[in-house]
Amino acid sequence: MRLGRRQVVMACWLGWIQPAAADWALNLPAPKSDIAARIYDIHTLILLVCLGIFVVVFGAMFYALFKHRKSVGHEAHHFHEHTTVEVIWTVIPLLILVGMAWPATRAVLDQKDTTNPDLTIKVTGYQWKWEYDYLQDGVKFISASSTPADQIANKVAKGAHYLLEVDEPMVVPVGKKVRILLTSHDVIHAWWVSELGVKQDAIPGFIRDTWFRANEIGTYRGQCAELCGRGHAFMPIVVEVKSEADYQTWLAAKQAGKQAKAVAAVAAVSKTYSAEELKASGEKIYAANCAACHQADGKGLPGVFPALAGSKVANGPAAAHIDRVLHGKDGTAMSAFQDQLDDADLAAVITWERTAWGNKGSPVQPADVKAQRK
Amino acid sequence: MEATLAPSLPDEHHAAPTGLWRWLTTTNHKDIGTLYFWFAATMFLIGGLMAMLIRAELFQPGLQLVQPEVFNQLTTLHGLIMIFGVIMPAFTAFANWQVPLMIGAPDMAFPRMNNWSFWLLPVAGMFLVGSLFLPGGAVAGGWTMYPPLFMQGGISYDLTIFAIHIMGASSIMGSINIATTILNMRAPGMTLMKMPLFVWTWLITAFLLIAVMPVLAGAVTMLLADRNFGTHFFDAAGGGDPVMFQHVFWFFGHPEVYILILPAFGIISSVIPTFSRKPLFGYASMVYATASIAILSFLVWGHHMFTVGMPAAAQLYFMYATLLIAVPTGVKVFNWVATMWRGSLTFETAMLFAVAFVCLFTIGGFSGLVLAMVPVDIQLQDTYYVVAHFHYVLVTGALFSIYAGIYYWLPKWTGHMVNETWGRWHFWLSAISVNVLFFPMHFLGLAGMPRRIPDYALQFADFNRVASLGGFVFGASQILLLIVILKCIRGGVKAEARAWEGAEGLEWTVPSPAPYHTFVVPPEVK
Ligand SMILES: [Cu+2]
Secondary structure (H helix, E strand, O other): OHHHHHHHHHHHHHOOOOOOOOOOOOOOOOOOEHHHHHHHHHHHHHHHHHHHHHHHHHHHHHHHHHHOEHHHOOOOOOOOOOHHHHHHHHHHHHHHHHHHHHHHHHHHHHHOOOOOOOEEEEEEEEOOEEEEEEOOOOEEEEEOEOOOHHHHOOOOOOOOOOOOOEOOOEEEEOOOOEEEEEEEOOOOEEEEEHHHOEEEEEOEOOOEEEEEOEOOOEEEEEEEOOOOOOOHHHOEEEEEEEOHHHHHHHHHHHHHHHHHHHHHHHHHHOOOOOHHHHHHHHHHHHHHHOHHHHOOOOOOEOOOEOOOOOOHHHHOOHHHHHHHHHHOOOOOOOOOOOOOOOHHHHHHHHHHHHHOOOOOOOOOOHHHHHHHOO | OHHHHHHHHHHHOOOOOOHHHHHHHOOOHHHHHHHHHHHHHHHHHHHHHHHHHHHHHOOOOOOOOOOHHHHHHHHHHHHHHHHHHHHHHHHHHHHHHHHHHHHOOOOOOOHHHHHHHHHHHHHHHHHHHHHHHOOOOOOOOOOOOOOOHHHHOOHHHHHHHHHHHHHHHHHHHHHHHHHHHHHHOOOOOOOHHHOOHHHHHHHHHHHHHHHHHHHHHHHHHHHHHHHHOOOOOOOHHHOOOHHHHHHHHHHHHHHHHHHOOHHHHHHHHHHHHHHHOOOOOOHHHHHHHHHHHHHHOOOOHHHHOOOOOOOHHHHHHHHHHHHHHHHHHHHHHHHHHHHHOOOOEOOOHHHHHHHHHHHHHHHHHHHHHHHHOHHHHHHHOOEHHHHHHHHHHHHHHHHHHHHHHHHHHHHHHHOEOOOHHHHHHHHHHHHHHHHHHHHHHHHHHHHOOEOOOOOOOHHHHHHHHHHHHHHHHHHHHHHHHHHHHHHHHHOOOEOOOOOOOOOOOHHHHOOOOOOOOOOOOOOOOO
16 A cells, blocks of 8 residues: 555656666665665655755756846846845755654664564675575575676676576565674675665674565565675675465475485595596586686686686695685685585585696595594 | 065076976976866876776676776776876865965965975876786775775785875875965955955865875775784774774765865855856855864764664764755855846856756755665665765766866966857766766666676666766767867967956956966955
8 A cells, every 4th residue: 555655656756657677767676674665755755855945946046047147138236145044044954854854763763673583694795695594493505696607798698687696595484573693704795685675784703783574475686785896796685585384394495405415414524536526516616616716717816816727735735725725814805615615515626626727736535624624 | 474575586486497397396386286287187087088998898787898806996996096186186276276366375385395295196196097007906995995805905905005195195285285375375454254265165175184184094004004014903803893994984084075075165156156247145154154064074974884783873873963064065055046146147168067066066965865864875875876976976066166167267377268169068068968977877776786886787777878878978078178278278369367257356366377476466455
């Protein structure tokens, strides 16, 4: 009901009805949470007030521009002060501003009220992906862009959700208050979903919180909003809002999958793989986790991301290589991967780096990786 | 003191050097003003070409011309160059040329320091632009230089910090010079409240600069130490806080945006009365408004940081403080309109740019109001809406005022009237294309396009194409300005001392072009 009225009002004022597809969109997307709806209304209000002031002030100016010009014979009147007028046009804007700030103030207080959530999810920003940790349910996964590199390079046609699609979306139940605890692993990112009315910076070393309650089942897309390096444009956010039942089904499947994975990981540690097996899976893991910086050809970007092709680490003793990938290097973009990948995956990706692009390093087994974990 | 010193001045200069040596060693405020001007013009060309490349990459989705890391270098350098290399030096050019002429002083208070503050700038500019060619390329973390991202760069990041230190030293020396000149070297009878508003705005700007440039220097020095000397000011792992950098940076950064706009207010307050043939309306309230904007500018830095997660009380404080600034700014706009009201208006190019300034700067002010509302800002922070906002304020604001000032004072500088036909073409092409360029960015931001991205989702394609087309036309139109200026230097209708019918002020009492030394004997102001 509310939404209908809002759209009619906007359509009247701007002579435009928000089209279903967002092309040529002129306004905030249709809100899907109460906070987003209030933001929408506050924005409409302030826009109309500004429009009103604009019309009055510049109406007067353009009147003068046409009627008080020398070419129509207008003589200048030499007044240059008028205290009453000046007091009036100081006080009236002040009152208008306070009037507009009032609804904003109430919205701020509600936006900041993260108490009594139904569900808490810890979100961690990485260069350039997000990790979602469902604290009370023991589910945790990484969500990265799934737009193929060929689409970005204009080699194939772009999909409908180009740059706004991920391999594993965040899933939440509809109508529940979801509290987000935000932090970052490396640089500052910002988690932003416009339709839900949330944006919060993710700051390394600190935890910040925010919340939302989605009103409607659906898929909502957003992006990292704080410049975070070369992949900044490529770390989308997708939130799938499901019914409570569907959410529980998703959660159960996730938990089961996690257990199966853990069992497999334990089994993998005691297994010895052939170099070919390791390389085959390592190439994929490399493409998903490392190529953004070190590049698919292993050449890196001079001065920013070191080349792995021909590097001392990749051709030297395995222990140093494992250590760098497991624990990263403080103060650089090279982050610790020990919590992001399991032993088998790490062994595979390290083996790939040590044997691809003409490198002559020795293969690495999951047990080697496990031994070096801290 | 000036009364005893001034009459002996001409004798000291019988054998003025010529050629390159003249420009390297000059202590003449007009020469130095000209140098600042051409420096700004050169940097404008470089920063402008970067903008063209940015808009070309954004012409359609996908990566076409540059890779993301190069794109980030372009946006970062474009910002740094346009702020520190174009707008600030251009305003200092005006200060050098006009402040002594407008207050009846023979030159600046510290002529040798004036030379030094200029010649530092090309060095800093070369460091900035040259860093593009270092391994790893130039700085790519945005002109705001937020850590920890700023920790990840190579040697060019340290070089950029050095360049910022140099530019800061140049600005501080320039401001001390300008403030001292204004406070001590006014012609007898010119009380503070008789100074032209342009002089007032620069006096206040100079104090802002002296107050905040050291803050910026401190912030970047801490970055330098974190990068090279093992400190942890901004590193949580060592007990620091990355957000502290943002506080320090914006404590500089917000007054900085007024440094970039107060002199513009001054120029517009000279141009509008002239072509309205009417004194400026509400002179005293203009002075008070400028001063209160300057003071408030120190109290609102947090509105750049509404999404870092500060407590509600801090957000509300910064919101209300920011809204307060709209009041004195509104007063200024009302006063300009009242100055035109019942005047006898003509529309030379300078006036056209001034009128466009009033109108379009106000649009930038309104989008600033929208952004000041915390809940709305949560949606719009770091989107193209912000890009639209600050380009309205800085391009149709600061830059248009610079254009207005150039068209207005060129006759005084060159001795020739401006070719109005070329000027009109420059104005109309710029004024239309700049809106095609920046207005759609409001829509892009509202629809959800983040800023500082080299590639975007398909629904943003249409408006990006429009903006890019506007950008190309706007960029090309600026060649007209160069032609106008060169034509004006080489010839044209001779300008009288009072080049414009309605012009008031001391600068119009000396011949056009202004002689190398003016007001050797101070004029009497009644
Ligand atoms: Cu990010």
